[in-house]
Amino acid sequence: MRVQAPYELPDEKREQRRHAVRLEWATLAWMGSIVAVIGLAMGSSQAMKAAWVEDLLSLVPPIGFLVATRVEGRPPTERFPYGYRRAMSISFLLAAVALFLFGALLLADSILQLVRREHPTIGAVEIAGRTVWSGWVMIAALAYSVVPPMLLGRRKLPLAGALHDKTLHADASMNRADWLTGASGIAGVLGVGLGWWWADAVAAGVISIAILTDGARHLGRVVEDLMDRRPQTVEGEEPHPVVERVRGALAALPWVRSAEVRLREEGHVLVGEAFLAASDTSDLPSKIARAAEIADDVDWRVHEVVVTVVPDGDGAGEPASER
Amino acid sequence: MTRTLWAGLALLPLLACGLPRDPEGTLERVRREGIRVGLSDADPWVTLGGGPPRGVEVALVLELARRLGARVHWHPGDLEGRLAALHERELDLVAGGLTVDSPWGKRVALTRPYYVESMLVGAAPGTAPPGTLRDARVAVEAGSGMAARVRERGAVPIEVPRLPGGRPLLAAPGWRLAAWRYRPMGEPLQRREHVLAVAPGENAWLLRIEELLRDREDWVARRLTDQGPP
Numbered sequence: 001m002r003v004q005a006p007y008e009l010p011d012e013k014r015e016q017r018r019h020a021v022r023l024e025w026a027t028l029a030w031m032g033s034i035v036a037v038i039g040l041a042m043g044s045s046q047a048m049k050a051a052w053v054e055d056l057l058s059l060v061p062p063i064g065f066l067v068a069t070r071v072e073g074r075p076p077t078e079r080f081p082y083g084y085r086r087a088m089s090i091s092f093l094l095a096a097v098a099l100f101l102f103g104a105l106l107l108a109d110s111i112l113q114l115v116r117r118e119h120p121t122i123g124a125v126e127i128a129g130r131t132v133w134s135g136w137v138m139i140a141a142l143a144y145s146v147v148p149p150m151l152l153g154r155r156k157l158p159l160a161g162a163l164h165d166k167t168l169h170a171d172a173s174m175n176r177a178d179w180l181t182g183a184s185g186i187a188g189v190l191g192v193g194l195g196w197w198w199a200d201a202v203a204a205g206v207i208s209i210a211i212l213t214d215g216a217r218h219l220g221r222v223v224e225d226l227m228d229r230r231p232q233t234v235e236g237e238e239p240h241p242v243v244e245r246v247r248g249a250l251a252a253l254p255w256v257r258s259a260e261v262r263l264r265e266e267g268h269v270l271v272g273e274a275f276l277a278a279s280d281t282s283d284l285p286s287k288i289a290r291a292a293e294i295a296d297d298v299d300w301r302v303h304e305v306v307v308t309v310v311p312d313g314d315g316a317g318e319p320a321s322e323r
Numbered sequence: 324m325t326r327t328l329w330a331g332l333a334l335l336p337l338l339a340c341g342l343p344r345d346p347e348g349t350l351e352r353v354r355r356e357g358i359r360v361g362l363s364d365a366d367p368w369v370t371l372g373g374g375p376p377r378g379v380e381v382a383l384v385l386e387l388a389r390r391l392g393a394r395v396h397w398h399p400g401d402l403e404g405r406l407a408a409l410h411e412r413e414l415d416l417v418a419g420g421l422t423v424d425s426p427w428g429k430r431v432a433l434t435r436p437y438y439v440e441s442m443l444v445g446a447a448p449g450t451a452p453p454g455t456l457r458d459a460r461v462a463v464e465a466g467s468g469m470a471a472r473v474r475e476r477g478a479v480p481i482e483v484p485r486l487p488g489g490r491p492l493l494a495a496p497g498w499r500l501a502a503w504r505y506r507p508m509g510e511p512l513q514r515r516e517h518v519l520a521v522a523p524g525e526n527a528w529l530l531r532i533e534e535l536l537r538d539r540e541d542w543v544a545r546r547l548t549d550q551g552p553p
Contacts, residue, residue: 119346119524121432124533131534133343133526195344197524 004082006075007269009305013163020159020168021069023152024062027175030148031058041141043134045120046113047188047203048142050106054211055145060098061171064091068167074266088267089225092167096218103212110204119197122189138189146182149175161234164268164301166225169234170218177214181207186209228264242270242299249298250307255280255287257312261295261305269303275310284309343526349415350528357394358415360384360407365420367547368517370397379546380418380519383437387535406431409522416532417520424516432523436516437536438543441497442469443512444478445505450491451506462490469494472512500548 009017035055042048068088076083125134126223153175160169184203190197231240251259257279262274274295276286288307295305331354345351353359362381364371369378376397391402398405398414409431421510423436444461446452446480453459463469463486470480473494486493487503496515500507519536521529 032474101382121521121523121529122343122526123432123529124435126435126537131537133530135343135526190342192524192526193342195346195348197346 001078001079003078004076004271004304007083007085007198010300013300016159016162017069020156020163021066023156023159024065024168024171027062027149027152027156028059030152031055031062034145034148037141038145041134041138043122043138043139045122045138045189045200046110047185047193047200047207048138050110050204050211051142051145051181051185052208053106054178054207055104057095057099057102057211058149058171058174058178060095061092061167061174061320064088065165065167065171066093067091068267079100082266082271084267085212085269086226088165088167089222092170092218092222093226095167095170096215099211099215099229100162100219101215103208103210104213106208107205107212110201110208113201113204114198117197118201120192120200122192133196135189135193139186142182142185142189145185146179149178153178158247164234166221166234166268170221174214177210180210184210200228225265231263231265231270242301246274246295246298246305249294250274250276250291253291253294256291263302263305268301270299270301271304272306274305274307277312278309343530345525345527347412347525349412349522349525350531353393353415353528354391357396358384358388358391359396359398359413361407361408361414361417361419362397362399363402363417363419364399365402368420369418378418379438379543380420380517382542382546383519383536383539384416384418386438387532390535391531392547408521409520412522412525415525415528419520421517421518421520423518425518425520427520430523432521432525432529433518434521434529434533434536437517437539438517439540440515440517441511441513442472442494442515443500443507444473444476444492444494444509445500445503445507447487447489447491448504448506452506453492456509459492462486462488462493465497465541469512476509476512498544502548 005140033054038048038052038055042052071087072083072085074084122133122135122138124131125137125139126132142223153172154174156168156172160172184206188200188203191203231243232238233240243261246263247259247261250256250261255278257277259277261272262275263270274291276291288309291307292305295307296302343537362369362371362376365378366407367378368380369376376399398408402419403413403418405417406427409417417431421433423433444456459478460481461473461478462483463473463480465484467484470482473480474533480494481490483490486495486499487505493505494512495505497507497511519532521532
C-alpha cells in the first residue's frame with residue numbers, strides 16, 4: 001500500500017496553531033473555573049442548571065481541538081495510509097452530538113417545569129455574617145461567566161479563519177454567543193425575584209434552544225464534512241475559491257489542453273484528483289509529477305492532488321481560456 | 324450590544340430594593356391573616372397532645388409570629404398530609420422534625436438547618452470509656468435506626484426499649500447525653516440537620532424565616548436541655 005506523504009504546516013501557520021493551542025488551554029482553565037463557580041451558586045434554579053450544562057459542554061470543543069491537534073499531526077501509516085486527519089472532524093462530530101442531545105434534554109426539562117407549574121425556591125445564604133438572598137450570588141456567578149468566554153472567543157475567531165479550522169471556529173462562535181446564556185440566566189433569576197415563578201423555566205428554555213440550534217447547525221456541517229462535501233469557506237456558506245485556483249494553475253500549463261479538479265477537505269487540508277487532457281504526451285511521467293507540485297503550491301492547504309491524464313473528449317472541462 | 328448589557332446591570336441596584344418577592348404574596352398575607360402552620364408530632368421538636376402545641380420548632384414558629392406581629396393557626400395532623408398541603412400552598416409552614424435529607428425536599432422548600440443534632444456514643448458518668456469502639460457493646464434504642472450506625476464503627480449494638488437504663492455505653496443525640504451527664508466519645512455516628520418546611524417558591528417568606536433561624540444553635544440547645552431528661 002502506498003502511504004500518503006505526511007503533511008507539513010508552513011512555519012507561519014505552525015506559529016498560529018501554537019497560539020491557538022495556548023488559547024484553548026486558557027479556555028479550558030477559564031471555563032473550568034466558571035463551571036465550578038456556577039456549580040456552587042446553582043441551587044435549584046433551572047436556568048442556572050442550563051447555564052451550567054452549557055458551560056460544561058463548552059469544555060468539549062477545546063478538548064476535542066487539543067486532542068485532534070496531537071492526533072492529526074501523526075504521519076500516515078500502513079494501517080492508516082491517508083493519515084489521521086479525520087480526527088478533527090470526529091472530535092467536531094462528538095461535540096455537535098453532545099450539544100444537540102443536552103440541548104434537547106434541557107428543553108424538555110424546562111417545558112416540564114412550566115407544565116407542572118413548579119415554583120423555583122431560591123432561599124438565603126450566609127455571607128460574611130449577613131443573610132443574603134442567594135439570587136444575588138447566582139447573578140454574580142452568571143455575570144462572571146459572561147466575560148471570559150466573550151474575550152476568548154474574540155481572540156480565537158481570526159485564528160480559526162487563518163488556520164481554516166472548523167472546530168476552532170465553532171468553539172469561538174459559541175464562546176462569543178455566551179453572553180446570551182449569562183443574560184438569560186440573570187433575567188431568569190431576576191424574574192423569580194420579582195415574583196414571576198415562570199421566569200426561571202423560560203430562561204432555561206431560551207438557553208437550551210440556543211444550545212440545541214448550535215448543536216444542530218454544527219451537526220449538519222460536520223456530517224457534510226464527513227461526506228466529503230466540496231471545500232467551503234470556514235463559516236461554511238460559500239464554495240471556496242481555492243478549487244478554481246488549482247484548476248486554473250493546471251489548465252495554464254503549456255502541455256495541458258483542459259483541466260478538471262475534484263477536491264475534498266480533511267480537517268484543514270485539501271486533497272483530491274486532477275483530470276488533465278493533454279495536447280502533448282511526451283515525457284508524461286515528469287510532466288505529471290511537475291503538475292502535482294504546481295497544484296500543491298497553489299495554497300498552503302493543498303496537500304496531495306493525484307494528477308491523471310484523460311483521453312480527449314472525456315469531458316475534461318473547458319480549456320483554460322474560456323473559464 | 325455590550326453597552327445595553329452594562330446599562331442593564333447598572334439598573335440592578337434599583338431593582339434590588341424589594342427583591343425577592345413572593346409569587347403568591349405569602350409574607351404580606353401572613354401579616355394580615357396569620358400564619359397557617361402544619362404540625363406533626365415529633366418529640367422534642369413538636370410535642371402534641373393535651374393542650375397547646377409545645378416543642379423546639381413550635382417555639383421557633385411562635386418567635387417568628389411575634390416578630391411579624393402575626394397570629395398563628397395550628398393545623399396538627401399527619402406529616403404526609405401537612406406536606407402535601409404545603410406543596411399546594413394551603414399551608415405556609417410545616418414543622419414536624421424534618422431534616423435536610425427529607426425526600427420531600429424536592430416538592431417543598433426546606434429552610435437552612437437551624438440545628439445540627441449529632442448522634443454520639445456516650446459513657447456513663449463515673450465510668451472509664453473504652454479506648455476504642457471496636458467490639459464495644461453499645462446500647463441503642465430499639466427502632467431508632469442507630470444499630471446500623473453503631474455496627475459501621477465496628478461496635479456491637481444492644482437494642483433496648485428505653486435509654487439510658489443504666490447502660491455503661493449507649494448511642495444517643497448529644498443533647499440527651501448532656502441531660503443524662505454521659506460523656507460523649509469519638510466522632511458522631513450521624514448528623515441530623517433539622518429544618519422547617521416552607522411553601523415552594525415563596526422566596527421573600529423563606530428569606531424572612533431564614534433570617535430568624537440564623538445563629539439559633541445555642542437557643543435550640545437551651546430549649547432541648549430545658550425540657551429535662553425524658
